[in-house]
Amino acid sequence: MKHILLPLIAALGLGAGLPAAAQTMDAVTSARVLPGWRMADGTHMAAVELRLAPGWKTYWRAPGDLGIPPRFDWRGSQNLAGVDIRWPTPRRIQQGDDVTIGYHDILVLPLHVLAQNADKGVTLSGTVDLGVCRDVCMPLTLSLSADLPAKGAPRDGRIAAALADRPLTASEAGVHAVSCTVSPGKDGQLNLRAELTLPPTGGPESAVIEAGDPNLWIAQPKLSRQGDRLIAETRLAHSGGRAFALDRSKLRLTIVGARQAVDIKGCPAG
Incomplete structure (x- = not known):
């Protein structure tokens, strides 16, 4: 902060x-x-x-x-x-x-x-x-x-x-084809790339990714969009500097736009 x-x-x-x-x-x-x-x-x-x-x-x-x-x-x-x-x-x-x-x-x-x-x-x-x-x-x-x-x-x-006034679920928002690709990064970090199909949520959009583990730090994702195809890219690291495993079933991706927010739980391998 x-x-x-x-x-x-x-x-x-x-x-x-x-x-x-x-x-x-x-x-x-x-x-x-x-x-x-x-x-x-x-x-x-x-x-x-x-x-x-x-x-x-x-x-x-x-x-x-x-x-x-x-x-x-x-x-x-x-x-x-x-x-x-x-x-x-x-x-x-x-x-x-x-x-x-x-x-x-x-x-x-x-x-x-x-x-x-x-x-x-x-x-x-x-x-x-x-x-x-x-x-x-x-x-x-x-x-x-x-x-x-x-x-x-x-x-x-x-x-x-x-x-x-809650975020829409993935099914309510018309989300499909969700997948995540994980690759090794620098200094023990992991790179995460999430791809999904989601109609625009209005205005500038932001993404928040949660890993379900309070010991994992996740950088603010970078978003790119091509029509209904949305890509979020970020980096993950352990707060203690240790090696870690990522449980994809606990990943939670929230897209926040001007009109609505969408809550997507779980991200299978791409």
């Missing part, structure tokens, strides 16, 4: 329904947990709502070479068995000569919550580490808490809209 100001870390205690003003350069104007509702299968749908000041951005789960993806720690919670984040469609953000993947203005990030005892409410309590950017980029730590009732809460339209 460029221009990170490490001393600027704010810890904000935020209760459900009680937005608190950010204290670091007014980047975050409010953050809170939307308590959501208990679903028929006993799981719970809640969300984190983050409001950013004009001109500020935050990042998606895989922001590219720049940015800090959100990292949640819910160890202070009660009656909690697990939390699965349902990421809404990110945007392609131009930052000078760089392109990142993330969000601006208002982010509603749905949380699919699994209770240990589905008959009881969940106390969701923890922190999120995230990066925010305008002219400079900096990390923030926010404290979040909310009581998620077991019964009686109606569906929240804000959360429902965020769930609906």
Whole structure:
């Protein structure tokens, strides 16, 4: 990440329904947990709502070479068995000569919550580490808490809209003929070339490739397009400098355009 100001870390205690003003350069104007509702299968749908000041951005789960993806720690919670984040469609953000993947203005990030005892409410309590950017980029730590009732809460339209605003699947977007070619690179790196057939997603396009292994670094892919044929080329390396194997079934390629984003899981050999 460029221009990170490490001393600027704010810890904000935020209760459900009680937005608190950010204290670091007014980047975050409010953050809170939307308590959501208990679903028929006993799981719970809640969300984190983050409001950013004009001109500020935050990042998606895989922001590219720049940015800090959100990292949640819910160890202070009660009656909690697990939390699965349902990421809404990110945007392609131009930052000078760089392109990142993330969000601006208002982010509603749905949380699919699994209770240990589905008959009881969940106390969701923890922190999120995230990066925010305008002219400079900096990390923030926010404290979040909310009581998620077991019964009686109606569906929240804000959360429902965020769930609906998801990237298209490969089949929904008309993707076919997906293949990946891997070749040795310099200094123990691997070169990866992904080819697929996908109609244009609108305007300038960006690609994010995830390997399913947090120890693997992946360079920002370079894209080229000829009609519906899209090619993404990148490099992979182990963060510890060690040799590594690439599991193609865990590769995840997301194409982000002006009109839509497309989520492609798995990339067989070309």
